[in-house]
Amino acid sequence: MQINTNQFGDREMMDDALCSQKFITDGYNTYANECATPVLKTDFMNILNEEHQIQHEIFLEMQKRGWYQMEAADQNKITQAKQKYLAQQNG
Known part of the structure; x- marks a missing residue:
């Protein structure tokens, strides 16, 4: 009989x-989006x-x-993304 010695270390557990x-969080996000009542959505x-x-x-x-x-992040990419979303927001 072979004993499994594979164990998770701290890094693997985290x-x-x-x-x-x-x-x-993916699940709760879906649930929150599909709530029928404000009280349940708040919860x-x-x-x-x-x-x-x-x-x-x-x-x-x-x-x-x-x-x-x-x-x-490259500052140019940040600026480009910012401009793109501002244009979408204003357009």
């Missing part, structure tokens, strides 16, 4: 938690906000540990 939070929006906060905390912890690297 990556799994982040992926799970992304999945959870789902509150839950959605809490789940996004959890997701952000996991993201920050992974970033702090060097496990989630972000590439700095």
Whole structure:
């Protein structure tokens, strides 16, 4: 009998938690969009906000540990995107 020695380390567990939070927020976003009553929508929006906060905390912890690297955006691309969306908004 072979014993499975594959275990998740901290990085894998946090990556799994982040992926799970992304999945959870997708679901709550759909539920909030499809609510029939304002009270229920408010409840789902509150839950959605809490789940996004959890997701952000996991993201920050992974970033702090060097496990989630972000590439700095090119300033020209930022300006182009800004102009594009402003044109759409005004057009």
